[in-house]
Amino acid sequence: MDTLSTHYARLLGLDDSWRVDAVDLRLDERRVEIRLVHVGSGVFCPECGQSCGLADHAEERRWRHLDTMQFTTELVARLPRSRCPEHGVKTIVPPWAGKHSRFTLFFEAFAIEVLQAARSVKAAASLLGLSWDAAQTIMDRAVERGLERREVTPIRHIGIDEKSFGRGHDYITVLTDIDGSRVLDVAPERTQAAAEAVLQTLTVEQRQEVVAVAADMLPAYANAVANQTPNAKLVHDKFHVAKHLGEAVDQVRRAENKALQSEDDDRLKGTRQLWLFNNANLSPAQRRRFTAIRQNGLKTARAWAIKEEFRWFWRHVYSTSAEQFFKRWYAWGARCRLRPVIKVAKMLKRHLPNLLSYFLYRITNATSEGFNSVIQALKYAARGFRSFRNYRTRILFFCGKLDLRPRLPCH
Ligand SMILES: [Zn+2]
Known part of the structure; x- marks a missing residue:
């Protein structure tokens, strides 16, 4: 048993102040219990780190350890309590576990x-x-x-994005470090206060060093960016623009489908995904159907074409040529007689400077988009948790x- 005790003492990285008193193999319960005894004389105050006298030993506690083969293994010990002149009697943190951990x-x-x-x-x-x-x-x-x-390092490009949370229309605001491809923090809701709260997790210096922020066109986010990151330029990225245009196409489709169905015309029935998905993600059968209805002179097809055309905006090299492109696109979008599309076109025109700033900084919320599947999976895997x-x-x-x-x- 002596060698077994030494073996465990070594494995646990214990110093001279601890001794493995017993290794109790409970074969019937498939458990191993390792009893540790504190044998040191002096201890350190967990508050200030001062070497001080030993007061007594606390009640016996248990810590789950790595299994020994297939046996559940636990450490059992009474932790010494220090008597610090300044902080009084405190239970020390053992070398094998974090404070309060089991x-x-x-x-x-x-x-x-x-x-x-x-x-x-x-x-x-x-x-x-x-x-x-x-x-x-x-x-x-x-x-x-x-x-x-986490180290406080300069973060030049950040993204602020909203994600749905829960079943209803609850949202969270997510702050990402674009260059570092990581989530920095999240806050409940998608309000200005939420955006300011996540931005304030950065230090004042960090906020001043932010060069550009990719975000949606929500005024709440624009205000928060202006308040918290005074030197940053706002960039409305392609993912958000595509989302707004996609929603406009869907609104046109819903209204048109309703009108068609009232005349027993099922052409648009069950086609939602055809208009929203990237063509490359459609099955051959879906693609054939899509090609056919696209050429039917439907309003939905017109809305979709306007949305698709906008993708060329992002491919320009210079903001001057992108601006020229926008003018032509806007002339089409604003006169299409499709109310949802006109609404988005006008919104884009209002925010044009922040669309054009993309050509200076070339940032998008791709990082945040990339986390979508993980965040969605967490949401669904966590049905039981509401908090x-x-x-x-x-x-x-x-x-x-x-x-x-x-x-x-x-x-
Ligand atoms: Zn102390």
Whole structure:
């Protein structure tokens, strides 16, 4: 048993102040219990780090450790309490676990890897033999650790984007570092206050150093950008423009479909996706149908053509030629007699300077778009959780590029 104790002491990276007192193999319960005893004389105050006297030992506690073969393994110990002249009696943080944690650092590090690989908290929790709450706690701590470690570096190009959250029309505001391809933070709702809140997670210096911000045409976001990032130029990117034009096409289609169906004409029935999807993503059968209805002189086809034409805007090299293109496009869009399309065309004209600024900075919300599938999956995988806080944790856990792992003793 002596060699086994030494083996565990080494594995846990314990110093001289701890001794493995017993390794209890409970074969019937498929459990291993490792009992640790504090044998050091002095301790350090967890508040100020001062070396101070030992007051007593706290109640016995347990920490889940990495399994030994297929056996659940736990550490059991009474933690010493320090008596600091300034802070009084405090329970020390053991070398094998974080403050208040019920898991060892090794277990947390392993759990973080499993959670990241599994992409579903439920699947990971079941693999690890953890409850949903315990898995969430490990993620909370990991994100907290990652945010604490995150360095304050200049971030030149940022994106502010809204994503739907929950079943209804709840939204969150997401701040991304475009060059670093990471989510910096999220806030509930898509208001000016929300946008200002996420921007304020950057330091004052960082905000002053932001050169350009990719965002939608919402006045709330424009105001927040003007207030918080005074030196940044606003860029309305192609993803947002495409979204607005796509919604206009869909409104035209819905109205026209209703009118056609009242005359028993089913041409537009079930065609929503044909108009919204990229042609390349359609099946051969869908493509044949689409080609046929596109050439039918329908209003929807006209709206769609106007939307498609706008894609050429982004391919210009200089803003001067893009502006020329816009004038021609606008002449078409504003006179098409399709109210939803006219509305978007006018909106684009109002925001033209911030559309043209794309040619100076060439930033888009592609980073944020790239996280869409992950964020959607988190939303659906998390049907049971309603709280924004957990949702934020998960987004930062998977999309924040944070240094999440605890530092391990002896490694
Ligand atoms: Zn102290």
